[in-house]
Every structure is written in structure tokens, then in C-alpha cells.
Amino acid sequence: MGNQVGTARLLGWGNQTLKPNREEDFVEKNIGFPCRVVTGNKAVQSVFDIELFKKEEFCFGVAEVRRDFTEGICPSVSSNGKIHEKNKGFLMEVIAKAGEGIPSSTASSVLSNISKWGSTAMSDFESKLLAVAADTVLPNIFGESSSFNAEDIRLYIIGATEVRSCIVKALTSKNLDEERQAMRSIIGKIKTSERYQQLMDLGHAYGLGEAETTAQLLLPVFFNGVAGIRANLVSSFARLDTISAEDREELREEALAALKKHGGLTRESLEEMPKMESFVLEVLRACPSPMFWSTIATRPTTVEYTTDSGEHALKIKEGERVYASSYWALRDPAVFDKPEDFMWRRFLGPEGDARRKHHVIFHGRLTDTPAVNNHMCPGRDVSLSALKGSIAIFNTFFGWELQEPPVWTGTKMTRGSQPDYEVKIKSFWVQHPEDLKEIFPSHFRDIIDEADDVDDIDVLVKTKTGTYSGSGTNSNVYIRLFDDKGHQSRELQLDVWWKNDFEKGQEGQYKLKDVKVAAPIVKIELFRDGCQPDDDWYCESVSVQLNPDNSGPTYDFSVNRWIRQNDHVWLCPGGCEGPQDDVNPKDD
Numbered sequence: 385m386g387n388q389v390g391t392a393r394l395l396g397w398g399n400q401t402l403k404p405n406r407e408e409d410f411v412e413k414n415i416g417f418p419c420r421v422v423t424g425n426k427a428v429q430s431v432f433d434i435e436l437f438k439k440e441e442f443c444f445g446v447a448e449v450r451r452d453f454t455e456g457i458c459p460s461v462s463s464n465g466k467i468h469e470k471n472k473g474f475l476m477e478v479i480a481k482a483g484e485g486i487p488s489s490t491a492s493s494v495l496s497n498i499s500k501w502g503s504t505a506m507s508d509f510e511s512k513l514l515a516v517a518a519d520t521v522l523p524n525i526f527g528e529s530s531s532f533n534a535e536d537i538r539l540y541i542i543g544a545t546e547v548r549s550c551i552v553k554a555l556t557s558k559n560l561d562e563e564r565q566a567m568r569s570i571i572g573k574i575k576t577s578e579r580y581q582q583l584m585d586l587g588h589a590y591g592l593g594e595a596e597t598t599a600q601l602l603l604p605v606f607f608n609g610v611a612g613i614r615a616n617l618v619s620s621f622a623r624l625d626t627i628s629a630e631d632r633e634e635l636r637e638e639a640l641a642a643l644k645k646h647g648g649l650t651r652e653s654l655e656e657m658p659k660m661e662s663f664v665l666e667v668l669r670a671c672p673s674p675m676f677w678s679t680i681a682t683r684p685t686t687v688e689y690t691t692d693s694g695e696h697a698l699k700i701k702e703g704e705r706v707y708a709s710s711y712w713a714l715r716d717p718a719v720f721d722k723p724e725d726f727m728w729r730r731f732l733g734p735e736g737d738a739r740r741k742h743h744v745i746f747h748g749r750l751t752d753t754p755a756v757n758n759h760m761c762p763g764r765d766v767s768l769s770a771l772k773g774s775i776a777i778f779n780t781f782f783g784w785e786l787q788e789p790p791v792w793t794g795t796k797m798t799r800g801s802q803p804d805y806e807v808k809i810k811s812f813w814v815q816h817p818e819d820l821k822e823i824f825p826s827h828f829r830d831i832i833d834e835a836d837d838v839d840d841i842d843v844l845v846k847t848k849t850g851t852y853s854g855s856g857t858n859s860n861v862y863i864r865l866f867d868d869k870g871h872q873s874r875e876l877q878l879d880v881w882w883k884n885d886f887e888k889g890q891e892g893q894y895k896l897k898d899v900k901v902a903a904p905i906v907k908i909e910l911f912r913d914g915c916q917p918d919d920d921w922y923c924e925s926v927s928v929q930l931n932p933d934n935s936g937p938t939y940d941f942s943v944n945r946w947i948r949q950n951d952h953v954w955l956c957p958g959g960c961e962g963p964q965d966d967v968n969p970k971d972d
């Protein structure tokens with residue numbers, strides 16, 4: 385197969401073009417150039433051996449770094465030998481120091497970014513998560529006063545690499561003035577940052593001059609680091625939408641208990657979130673990025689490996705390109721049961737611990753240690769803390785509705801680990817204000833913006849219970865109201881004392897006092913708690929009238945469904961509803 389066909393197939397079908405038969409490994413392919421693609425989980429270990437396989441300078445698999453985006457200096461990730469040792473030693477020390485502040489910077493980054501979002505649709509949500517990743521990592525490296533512009537970082541990331549194929553380069557060539565300007569702005573901020581001199585002194589201690597030190601702070605931190613966390617944050621966030629409401633609640637309970645016990649996001653609270661860790665590791669397993677670990681054989685060698693079809697010994701020539709596919713190595717059924725399924729508990733307990741030696745997303749086993757004489761990611765621990773912490777905060781306090789359900793087909797090369805289509809938010813809100821207020825009071829004030837509070841009003845809620853047999857319930861029913869300015873009421877119980885509220889075929893009326901919302905109401909959340917597990921409620925409709933004594937506006941919501949224990953249903957006036965609609969579809 386020619387180079388152009390190879391490029392076209394890879395661009396059109398992504399990881400699926402490399403689908404292995406699991407009978408042999410180190411298979412010859414053309415992905416824009418000839419190479420051997422390794423897809424077995426155990427076989428990739430040989431590719432990690434830097435004695436046998438070296439990096440191609442300035443290259444990441446089918447992409448290459450534009451040299452003027454690293455000031456002509458090869459970034460650590462694709463450097464070799466003594467130069468790599470200096471680069472990596474410096475970066476490992478920078479990143480290890482940064483790691484200490486990551487839990488608290490994660491909390492303040494997520495919450496302070498959310499305070500700028502509002503509750504309406506966000507079509508640029510992925511860029512917003514880039515700002516979250518940047519504010520989590522960068523203050524810990526360049527100092528608290530560092531303020532990098534997320535848009536500059538986005539443009540720098542776009543400019544920094546290109547696909548190696550000449551045809552693709554010709555077809556996609558564009559003026560990169562904006563991207564170069566963004567890079568200059570980032571370098572300017574690095575050079576005027578609070579910790580610049582300390583970073584230069586540290587670089588010097590590793591034998592790096594000022595230009596080399598600055599270059600290693602550019603691509604490795606902004607591209608490997610900030611963009612790496614952002615991509616996996618997008619995937620982790622979107623994956624939350626694919627698990628059941630019960631599972632999300634289980635993750636929430638674990639995180640809430642740890643956050644309450646330690647008074648916020650700390651190293652200790654993160655350690656008490658093994659379920660969240662397993663969730664994040666499964667996200668990294670199921671949709672890994674980078675797509676390839678690319679190497680060149682340093683000398684003629686024979687690799688020995690075993691597959692379903694038996695033992696193999698294969699001669700590799702010096703200079704041959706050998707590319708390990710992270711996607712297929714992490715889908716190897718020899719080490720991961722049902723590899724296509726997203727099973728977030730996979731890395732829990734003793735069996736889950738044992739599986740970690742097969743989790744190679746950081747270019748080495750999770751049980752290995754990054755070092756100057758390997759190419760394992762030095763940002764592993766920082767990444768895991770930032771991802772666990774961010775997802776714990778999103779899932780513990782907030783609710784959202786995506787514009788469309790995320791899908792991962794493994795065919796979209798340019799999306800890397802992220803879902804096939806850009807993740808966009810339809811609406812976003814504080815789901816558990818009481819918990820947020822208790823654990824992060826100052827962020828709560830910023831997010832809810834008490835200065836902009838609305839007046840307390842009376843609200844009349846009417847419910848209509850269905851006429852099917854068993855429609856009525858004696859359980860606890862609640863409602864929360866959302867207005868178009870982002871205000872939301874507290875949870876309001878629909879209960880009239882000494883009355884059986886939700887009787888078959890009956891209308892219930894509930895007058896609620898001191899409710900903080902204003903017209904118009906754009907959404908309601910109708911829900912039940914865990915009481916009366918077997919006493920389901922069939923609700924036909926709900927109406928909400930604001931200021932009933934002054935004939936305020938009424939909003940009608942058709943419900944027409946069973947509401948079971950712990951179900952949450954989000955409804956808009958006139959009938960639209962969101963995907964969080966908490967009646968778990970998989971269990972029906």
C-alpha cells in the first residue's frame with residue numbers, strides 16, 4: 385500500500401485501520417510511511433526499551449513538531465541519550481515540585497472558572513476546559529501570579545504540530561501568524577513569570593542554557609502537560625454522561641465524604657477516592673491519547689513475543705520504524721476482559737491493582753517510575769490528581785446537559801482520546817448548593833453571586849398523578865426551579881401535612897414560601913429521595929405559578945412517566961427534556 389493511501393486510511397479511519405488480528409504483532413503497515421505497528425499489551429514493553437528503540441527527533445508518530453514552535457530545540461519527549469537525560473531530569477524536578485500544589489489549584493481552577501460560565505449553553509466548552517487545565521498546572525510551575533491566556537495556549541497547541549505527510553501539509557497549509565503571535569505571548573509571560581530565575585537556575589544545574597530551559601518549559605509544559613490534561617478532562621467529563629445515575633451517585637458519595645472529612649481537595653482527600661481513580665484510569669484506558677508511541681530501532685534486533693497463535697521471534701532491521709498503538713495495547717483481551725466495554729470499576733480492589741501493570745498510557749506500566757533513562761511521562765501523578773480532583777468537583781456539586789450524547793468510535797484520529805464530536809453544553813447548574821456552600825464557601829458565593837440575589841417569592845406547584853393502577857405514592861417528592869439568569873431554588877419538598885399527597889388520579893397543590901427565583905422559569909428538576917423504594921409514582925404533569933396571590937405567570941410541564949426511588953427528571957416548559965433525565969435507560 386502506498387504512502388498516500390496509508391495516510392488517507394489513517395485520516396479516515398483512525399485507530400480502526402490498525403485493528404489487530406491478535407495472531408501476530410509487529411505487523412507491517414503503511415500509515416503514510418512504512419512501519420511496524422505493535423498492538424499487543426506485553427509486546428509494547430519492548431518498544432519502551434531505550435537501548436533497542438530510540439525516538440525520532442521532533443516527531444510524535446504521524447505528527448511532527450514545527451521547529452520554530454520550540455525555538456529549534458528538540459523537546460524532551462523526542463530527544464535521546466544524554467540530551468534527553470538533561471531535559472528529563474530538569475522537567476521531572478519542575479513537575480514534582482508542581483505536584484504538591486495540584487490538589488488545591490485543581491479545586492480553585494475548576495470553581496473559579498465555573499464562576500465565569502453562567503448556566504446557559506456553551507458551544508466553546510472544550511476551550512473552557514483548556515482554561516481549567518491551564519489554571520490547574522501553570523501557577524504551580526511559574527508562580528501564583530502567572531496569568532497565561534487560554535486562547536494563546538489554544539493557538540499555540542494548534543500551531544505546534546502538523547501531520548508529516550507532504551500531501552496533507554500541502555492541503556492544510558495556512559498562515560500561522562496568529563499561532564506564532566500566541567507563542568511569543570506565552571514566551572513573554574514565561575520570561576516575566578515570578579519563578580523564571582529559579583527555573584533558569586534549575587535548568588543550569590542540569591546543564592541547560594537559558595534557550596534550552598525555556599524551550600523545555602514551552603512544548604513539554606503547554607503541549608504535553610496542559611493540552612494532555614485538557615484532552616483527558618474532556619473525555620472524563622463526557623464519560624460521566626455514559627454511566628448510570630446510580631453509579632454517578634456512588635462516585636459522588638465517595639468524593640463528598642472525602643471532601644467533607646478533609647475540608648476540601650487535598651492529597652489526603654484524593655487518596656480516599658479509589659472509585660474516582662478507577663473511573664479516570666478506565667477513561668485513560670478506553671480512549672487513550674497519544675495514539676502512537678513512535679520509535680526507530682537503534683540496531684538489528686530480534687524481538688520475541690507470544691500471541692494466541694504461539695511464540696514468535698521477529699528480526700527487526702536497524703533504522704526500522706516501530707510504532708506502538710496505545711489504543712490496541714489497552715484493548716488487548718489477553719489482559720483486559722471485555723476491552724470494548726467501559727467498566728469504571730475495572731481498577732478497583734486487588735484484581736484492579738494487578739491490572740495496573742498492563743495500563744501503559746503513560747508510556748510505561750503504572751507500576752513503573754518515570755526516570756531519565758526511560759521515556760515515561762513525568763506528569764503522570766500530576767495528571768491523575770488533576771483529573772480525579774476536577775471530575776470529583778464537577779460530579780459532586782454540579783449538573784449539566786450535553787447538546788448530544790458522546791460517542792467514541794476510534795475512527796477520528798484528530799480527536800485523540802476525546803469523543804468523536806466536540807462536547808458542547810446545553811445548560812449547566814449547581815446541583816448541590818448546600819454541599820458546595822459547606823465545603824467551598826467563598827467559591828459558592830462567587831458562583832451563586834449573592835450580590836445579584838433575587839427576592840423571595842411565593843410559588844404554587846400543582847401536580848397531576850396518573851390513573852394507572854399503582855400510580856399514587858406515599859414517598860417524598862421534591863422540586864427545584866431554575867430561572868433564565870442562572871438562579872435556582874433550594875430543593876422544595878411537595879408535602880401537605882396530614883394529607884396523602886400523590887393519590888391516583890388526583891391533583892395536588894403545594895404553596896411554597898421564600899423561593900429565590902424570578903420569571904421566566906426555564907427548567908425544573910423533579911425528584912424522589914431513597915424513601916419508600918417500591919412505591920413508584922406516575923406523574924402526568926406539573927405546573928408552577930410564581931406569585932400566585934398576584935396572578936403571576938404559570939409554566940406547564942408534561943411529565944407522563946414513572947418516577948422511581950432516587951430518580952431525577954429535568955423538564956422544560958412545553959415538554960423538552962434533557963439527557964440527564966435520570967431514569968436510567970440501561971436498566972429499563
Ligand code: HEM
Nearest residue numbers: 460461604608609612613616677745746747759761763767
Ligand atoms: C493525562 C494526561 C497525560 C498523558 C496521557 C500523558 C502521556 C504521555 C506519554 C504517553 C508520553 C510519552 C510519549 C512518547 O514517548 O511518545 C509522555 C511524555 C511526556 N509527558 Fe505526559 N501525559 C500527560 C500529562 C502530562 C503532564 C500534565 C505533563 C507535565 C506537566 C506531562 C509532561 C510530559 C513530558 C515532559 C514528557 C516527555 C518525557 C520524556 O522526555 O521522557 N505530561 N506523556
